[in-house]
Amino acid sequence: MRIVLFYQSILSDWNHGNAHFLRGVAGELLARGHEVRVYEPRDSWSLTNLLSSCGSAPLREVLRVYPWLRSTRYDLATLDIDRALDGADLVIVHEWNDHALVRRIGEYRARAGGFMLLFHDTHHRSVSEPESMAAYDLSHYDGVLAFGEVIRNLYLSRCWTARAWTWHEAADTRLFRPVPAPVQEGDLVWIGNWGDGERTSELYEFILEPARALGLRARMYGVRYPEEAAAMLHQTGIDCAGWLPNHAVPQVFARFNVTVHVPRRPYVEALPGIPTIRPFEALACGIPLVCSPWDDAEGLFNPGEDFLVARNGREMERHLGALLQDAEMRRELAEHGRQTILRRHTCGHRVDELFAIVEALGGEHRGALPSRGTPQPDERDRRESEEGEKGEKKAFPLSYSERTGPL
DSSP: OEEEEEOSOSSOOTTOTHHHHHHHHHHHHHHTTOEEEEEEETTOHHHHHHHHHHOSHHHHHHHHHSTTOOOEEEOGGGOOHHHHHTTOSEEEEESSSOHHHHHHHHHHHHHHOOSEEEEEEOSSHHHHOHHHHHTSOOTTSSEEEESSHHHHHHHHHTTSOSOEEEOOOOBOTTTSSOOOOSSOOEEEEEEOOOOSSSSHHHHIIIIIHHHHHHTOOEEEEOSOOOHHHHHHHHHHTOEEEEOOOGGGHHHHHTTEEEEEEOOOHHHHHTOTTOOOHHHHHHHHHTOOEEEOSOOOTTOOSOBTTTBEEOSSHHHHHHHHHHHHHOHHHHHHHHHHHHHHHHHHOBHHHHHHHHHHHHHHHTTTSTTOOOOSOOOOHHHHHHHHHHHHHHTOOOOOOOOOSSOOOOO
16 A cells, blocks of 8 residues: 555654654554655644754654654645645544645545545544634545544544544554663653643652652653753752653663653543553553553553552552562563553554554545555564564564655
């Protein structure tokens, strides 16, 4: 298949956690022999902030880690839609795209036809900014890939689309896996962005206070930390380490004994069942995880076995204290969580789900079906488990039929 992906950015993961999953899906599609073209705006918010804060060196590094990673960077005013979509079998448009681009792609589909067209939503804006999401013109789209059942139901109940499928994020287990650590650097690590006040009180309750009470060697990575937050971390003795490239997450996890997941408030209060990418990353890397409360409404994991759940700050303190005193408890928790990822939540699983949707739509779009020979899930899981045990890193095949342009 020729697959065209319109992303906010595949090059930058600055305050863009979805980059993990988007890169993983593109890599999985390439590994199965499909032609993949990725388009991203030249002035994407994530990439612009990365360049202004860190320069261009991180982009060179990400291409070293992902040697297959290329995208066509475009200006919306001059983008040649006809050329971009020429010969496409499947087009997926991520929700962090301009409304005008989403409309133009739909209009091209109505005019030219010949390919399947899906909108991909991986954010809480269907609840927090419904007016903006309702303004997307999806009238010529085949449907929506929503990263949670509650978001899928919102699209359908609000008549934003006639068809929607739940398509959760997942771990790119080619990169996110346990790795050897030459040295331990601390007890607790948290990777995430402070954000827009969506979890400020929760971060104090579930990270800062337990770390202070237990006297932990703790570190927090991320961006958009206000001055008062950075000052409080300093007073608490927590290292504020700034932006962390997503591909460096496995190496960081390997140097700490435990991590914590603190979801943003919209996911806890209005979007149950959506964990975001962070638990997938942690469990795939084999680090023990403790979560502040969130409702696993869709049964993705086994709370209490894959990770521990702390109902309040005092319980978080107890869980962290117990884990840090018991190496066997840490090992068992981490192993159970990783096996759940390998059985159910890899990017390979999500591509299988995507192709099932494509198959279902195939009666309307003859000739645009996935190639055969895709590994069956149980075969892939066995292979990933074996390679994970060996500590080997699977390489991405360089199967582009066209390199769509360097940086």
